[in-house]
Amino acid sequence: MMKQNEHFCGFMTIIVHLWIYLDIKQVLSYDVRPQREKYTPNYGIYHNLSSINSVMQNLIKEHSNIIQDLSELYLSRDGNSQHVVHIGANPYSNNSETVKILLSFGEHAREFLPIESLFYFLNIILQSKNEQDIDLKDFDVYVIVIANPDGRLHVEQTKNFCWREPETRVYRQLTKDVKFDAFLSLHSGIKQIYVPYADTKSKATNREHENIAELMKLAEILSTCTSYRYQYGKAADLNDYTADGTVFDYMAGVKHIPFTYAIELWGPERHTTPSCFDLFNPANEQLKTVVEKIYPLYVNFFHYLLSWKKSKQRGDNLINQPRFEKKEKNRNLQRMSVLFNEPYPPLYTMSKEDARSPRRTPEQSDSLLLEPVVLFSALLILMMILFSVKERVSIFRLLPHQRRIINLRNLGASLPFLK
Numbered sequence: 001m002m003k004q005n006e007h008f009c010g011f012m013t014i015i016v017h018l019w020i021y022l023d024i025k026q027v028l029s030y031d032v033r034p035q036r037e038k039y040t041p042n043y044g045i046y047h048n049l050s051s052i053n054s055v056m057q058n059l060i061k062e063h064s065n066i067i068q069d070l071s072e073l074y075l076s077r078d079g080n081s082q083h084v085v086h087i088g089a090n091p092y093s094n095n096s097e098t099v100k101i102l103l104s105f106g107e108h109a110r111e112f113l114p115i116e117s118l119f120y121f122l123n124i125i126l127q128s129k130n131e132q133d134i135d136l137k138d139f140d141v142y143v144i145v146i147a148n149p150d151g152r153l154h155v156e157q158t159k160n161f162c163w164r165e166p167e168t169r170v171y172r173q174l175t176k177d178v179k180f181d182a183f184l185s186l187h188s189g190i191k192q193i194y195v196p197y198a199d200t201k202s203k204a205t206n207r208e209h210e211n212i213a214e215l216m217k218l219a220e221i222l223s224t225c226t227s228y229r230y231q232y233g234k235a236a237d238l239n240d241y242t243a244d245g246t247v248f249d250y251m252a253g254v255k256h257i258p259f260t261y262a263i264e265l266w267g268p269e270r271h272t273t274p275s276c277f278d279l280f281n282p283a284n285e286q287l288k289t290v291v292e293k294i295y296p297l298y299v300n301f302f303h304y305l306l307s308w309k310k311s312k313q314r315g316d317n318l319i320n321q322p323r324f325e326k327k328e329k330n331r332n333l334q335r336m337s338v339l340f341n342e343p344y345p346p347l348y349t350m351s352k353e354d355a356r357s358p359r360r361t362p363e364q365s366d367s368l369l370l371e372p373v374v375l376f377s378a379l380l381i382l383m384m385i386l387f388s389v390k391e392r393v394s395i396f397r398l399l400p401h402q403r404r405i406i407n408l409r410n411l412g413a414s415l416p417f418l419k
Contacts, residue, residue, distance in 0.1 A: 034160040038275045042284040046112050047119070049080075049152050055119060056083045056145060063126050066136060068092060074170045076150045082106075082170055083145035087126075089137035098137075099309045101182045101302070102174060102257075104144045104247070109151030110161050111280045113266055113290065114186040118145065120291040121298050134302045142178065144170055161277035171247055175255045182259035182305055183251040188280045190267035191230045193219045196252035196260055198235035200242040208234070211258045218259065218304050225300040227293050228266070235262065259305060265294050 041048075047055065060069045068091035070084040088098065105114045125134045146152060148167055155163050195216060196202075196209045209215055219232040236242055243249075252260040271279050282290045 033162060034158065035162055035274045035276050037159075037161060038273060038278040039283055040159065040161070040277055041112060041281065045284045045287055046116065046281075048156055049146075049149060052083070052115065052146060053081065056081075056085070059122065059126070060085065066091060066126070070142075074144075074173070076148070076167055078150045078153075080149035080153065082147055082149060082167070083143075084170060084174070085143050085145070086140065087122075087136065087143065088140040091140065095140065097309075097313065098140045099182070099302070099305045100140045100142070100178055100180045101184065101305065102142045102144070102178070102180045102251075104147055104171070104183070104185045106144070106146030106148055106152060107185065107247070108187065108280075109148050109155045109163050110276055111188045112277075113188040113281045113287075115146060116287060117186070117265060117291045117294045117298075118143070120295060124295070134299060138306050139302065140178075142174060142180075144174075147171075161275075161280075168247065171250070175251065175257075180251075180255070180257050181309060182301075183248075183255075183257045183261070184301065185248050185262040187262060187264045188266045190264045191228055192238055192264045193222055193230050193232035194235035194238065194248065194262040194264075195219055195233060196235065197249050198239075198243040198246050198262075199249050199253075200244055202249075202253075203236035203242050209252050209260070210256070214308065215259060215261070218301070219261070221300055221304060222263070222297055225296050230263075259308075263297075265297070266290055 043051070056071075060067050066087060066089060068086040070086060071081045074082045074084040076082060088095075103118070105118050125136065128134070147170060150167070151163055155161060195212070197207055201207070216232075223230040223232045231238060235248070246262075248260060248262040251257045266282060268279060281287075
């Protein structure tokens with residue numbers, strides 16, 4: 001009887017391993033296949049690649065005194081513009097006292113929201129005279145508007161909203177030319193703030209960034225400065241996987257930028273369907289509200305860095321930093337809300353994731369009871385495998401938990417690993 005049980009257990013073990021193999025294989029390829037979407041972007045509200053190009057051209061033309069266009073230097077593999085700009089009170093001169101920030105958007109083609117939040121942010125800071133907002137005389141801001149235009153074009157043409165893949169040359173070149181104080185990589189899909197590091201070696205050795213105390217302090221402020229609540233911490237701790245060769249780790253570990261973050265700006269409260277667009281982007285009618293809520297995160301980020309820079313120049317220890325409180329009255333935001341008949345103010349025109357392991361039976365238990373349980377479990381798993389293969393649905397994705405398609409893993413896969 002014991003031999004029979006051993007055979008059953010062995011058979012079940014094979015079945016379980018087969019199921020896990022097939023299911024993981026399905027998961028790993030799942031987020032690049034087209035899926036049936038809950039909703040898709042309305043390009044009268046969201047920007048497509050064509051309207052992104054138009055918006056940037058108009059902004060550069062209207063604000064040529066404070067925006068330096070570097071786009072001709074940074075083209076994708078297919079020759080599409082990544083729309084790299086330098087924004088500051090005097091972007092054509094070199095001021096060592098300003099805070100130098102590199103913002104990166106559009107790394108993953110399926111994440112439309114970060115670019116929308118950028119446009120909202122730019123519309124305010126390029127027009128604002130309000131002291132609560134950002135005074136550009138204190139900053140030199142470099143912006144990669146769309147790091148992956150080829151992928152974005154692929155998404156729009158194929159309607160495969162699960163597609164991603166980044167380009168990386170622009171990051172190497174910009175950080176070669178400019179000594180940045182901060183790098184911010186903006187994403188969507190969940191509400192989390194990642195602090196370095198994410199790679200395997202750092203997780204194994206518990207490596208920390210040399211500026212970890214300041215990084216965590218600012219992350220804590222950012223996590224509560226909006227009406228959203230963000231988890232924050234080291235990337236390798238927040239996730240149950242490691243990610244080698246990311247842009248995020250490259251900036252922290254190779255370029256030694258003092259403040260380096262990857263921030264997931266937004267994610268649904270719950271997501272259990274195979275669809276992709278709604279995991280990374282809010283519904284069309286919610287977009288305006290979401291970008292308004294995100295705005296204080298940018299302001300707090302800039303204000304903290306300015307205080308840090310001034311303290312560093314004075315040789316002070318950084319103390320409590322002021323926040324841009326979302327509850328404070330902001331006349332500029334109120335004014336823009338009135339103009340929000342369109343999704344954005346008229347600065348530009350819109351055209352746009354038990355089978356209980358065979359119970360450890362005491363040696364004296366009745367082994368006859370185990371056989372039908374094992375057999376039934378094996379048959380059940382076989383049926384699940386057949387369903388998963390036939391419907392192209394991962395069983396894990398049907399379980400009631402927050403579905404998460406990872407961004408950090410491919411954030412900058414072609415960049416060199418940390419040394």
